[in-house]
Amino acid sequence: MGTNVRKETLSGVKWTSIETFSLDGINFLLGLLLARLLLPSDFGTVAMIGIFISVSNTFANSGFRNALIRKIDRTEVDYSTVFYFNIVVSVICYAILFVCAPWVADFFHTPIVCDILRVQSLAIIFQAFCLVQNARLTIAIDFKTLAKRSMLSSILSAVVGVVMAYTGFGVWSLVAQNLVAKLTNSIFLWSYCKWRPLWVFSWKSFHELFSYGSKLMVSGLINTLYSNLNSIVIGRYFSSAALGYYNRGTNFARFPVRTLKSVLQRVTFPILAKLQDDDERLVAVYRKYIRVTSMVIFFSCILLGALAKPVIIFLITEKWAKSIIYLQIFTFSVMFDHISAINLNLLQVKGRSDLFLRLEIIKKIIAVAILFSSIPFGVIGICISKVIYAQIATFINTYYTGKLFNLGYITQLKDFSGFFFISLIACAPAYLFTFLNLPHIVSLLFGLLTAPALYWLMLRKNEDMVEVIQLVKDLRKNKKTAKNA
Numbered sequence: 001m002g003t004n005v006r007k008e009t010l011s012g013v014k015w016t017s018i019e020t021f022s023l024d025g026i027n028f029l030l031g032l033l034l035a036r037l038l039l040p041s042d043f044g045t046v047a048m049i050g051i052f053i054s055v056s057n058t059f060a061n062s063g064f065r066n067a068l069i070r071k072i073d074r075t076e077v078d079y080s081t082v083f084y085f086n087i088v089v090s091v092i093c094y095a096i097l098f099v100c101a102p103w104v105a106d107f108f109h110t111p112i113v114c115d116i117l118r119v120q121s122l123a124i125i126f127q128a129f130c131l132v133q134n135a136r137l138t139i140a141i142d143f144k145t146l147a148k149r150s151m152l153s154s155i156l157s158a159v160v161g162v163v164m165a166y167t168g169f170g171v172w173s174l175v176a177q178n179l180v181a182k183l184t185n186s187i188f189l190w191s192y193c194k195w196r197p198l199w200v201f202s203w204k205s206f207h208e209l210f211s212y213g214s215k216l217m218v219s220g221l222i223n224t225l226y227s228n229l230n231s232i233v234i235g236r237y238f239s240s241a242a243l244g245y246y247n248r249g250t251n252f253a254r255f256p257v258r259t260l261k262s263v264l265q266r267v268t269f270p271i272l273a274k275l276q277d278d279d280e281r282l283v284a285v286y287r288k289y290i291r292v293t294s295m296v297i298f299f300s301c302i303l304l305g306a307l308a309k310p311v312i313i314f315l316i317t318e319k320w321a322k323s324i325i326y327l328q329i330f331t332f333s334v335m336f337d338h339i340s341a342i343n344l345n346l347l348q349v350k351g352r353s354d355l356f357l358r359l360e361i362i363k364k365i366i367a368v369a370i371l372f373s374s375i376p377f378g379v380i381g382i383c384i385s386k387v388i389y390a391q392i393a394t395f396i397n398t399y400y401t402g403k404l405f406n407l408g409y410i411t412q413l414k415d416f417s418g419f420f421f422i423s424l425i426a427c428a429p430a431y432l433f434t435f436l437n438l439p440h441i442v443s444l445l446f447g448l449l450t451a452p453a454l455y456w457l458m459l460r461k462n463e464d465m466v467e468v469i470q471l472v473k474d475l476r477k478n479k480k481t482a483k484n485a
Helices: 003-037 040-048 050-061 064-070 076-108 112-120 122-128 131-139 143-166 171-192 203-237 240-274 279-306 308-316 318-334 337-349 353-397 399-405 409-433 440-459 463-484
Strands: none
Touching: 003 143, 003 171, 003 240, 003 308, 040 050, 040 112, 040 171, 040 203, 040 240, 050 076, 050 122, 050 203, 064 076, 064 131, 064 203, 076 112, 076 122, 076 131, 076 203, 112 122, 112 171, 122 171, 131 171, 143 171, 203 240, 203 353, 240 279, 240 308, 240 318, 240 353, 279 308, 279 318, 279 337, 279 399, 279 409, 279 440, 279 463, 308 318, 308 440, 318 353, 337 353, 337 399, 337 409, 353 399, 399 409, 409 440
16 A cells, blocks of 8 residues: 555544544434433334435435545636535425425334424535535545534534433434534534535536536445335334334444445545546455445444344343344345445446446346245344345445456455455354353453454454554554544
């Protein structure tokens, strides 16, 4: 890894990690508190409208954020054009959801969904106001500013959510927490980033950016629809409580992956974009990212699956015990997400958003077929369908990287498969220990102590492990230097 790339990666990882781990840590603790105060049906009710919010955000973004990041000769006119387009589209999306809210409530046979959708949809407008500021800070690799605003907004929104839940507001505490997070995030970004839009809208700029971003928008739309389709199916054919259990179990499973994947995508995309004309370096850096992240993500997911029972019962009580099996199954789905994400990042930095879109269409046709085939087998069947799809998606996502960079599925499999099997071996004792009739805190502590120790012993001489340890040392050294400055 070259000196400049290493330096930018180190800086990006440092501040994005601070932001992401702080943000996800706060949200994780918030989720634990709210899970103890609220009912599974409350979480299920909010999950029902997730697809409508996510789809609207995808339309409002329209791929412009990544289009701005990728464009080398971007101008103030480009920024202003994107800003005004996002605002207009977000307002239109909110108006449509406001009108359609009663029909959505009827579909799920849950009347309160109407009011919740109308209120929570305001978050779409809040996010549209700060998309350009977010893009500008990402382009500048100023993850320090992004980290500060995320932590502040998360803390404020967490306080609001917990206080409302404790005082009996029920499902509305989840709605308020989300809205406060989005609103304060927008306010902080406008305060930190001094950029202000010009009074100009350029159709030339719009068409140039949209020709690239539109394909990402459609890809994102397809992915968003599929990601939330499970919630629609469970909410429609089962119950809000069943959806609540599924939502809690899958959120636990996504926690380590979402955190690390967020750091990975936000840091690697702008850095890889700078290497887009140097295929040799691009592939070398890419393979390094795949190995290092797989080493961490596979172990984190498998350990979480192994300790699912003590984690759920100790942290959020027996009330959520039905979530255990969903967590255990789902970890074997999400642990491969980062591989797909980096493969798709390579296509984006090379400007091949057309291939990106083609892959999404193919994958989601397969995915929907698998999902609907699993409905007769209940919620567990739906979870298993996600595991099957994850393997198919990983194979498909490596197709074009194989064609463009001679970096196909088999080559990548050799890079990451070793970490998967070593993780299984290291976490096996922790899993077996949970079957003993011991307090859950004892099982949890045993797993958290033995599994990492076994994993480190098996990988201590691995060159990627050595590099990760060196990165951690460099981060600590930079922190001490900054304190003494």
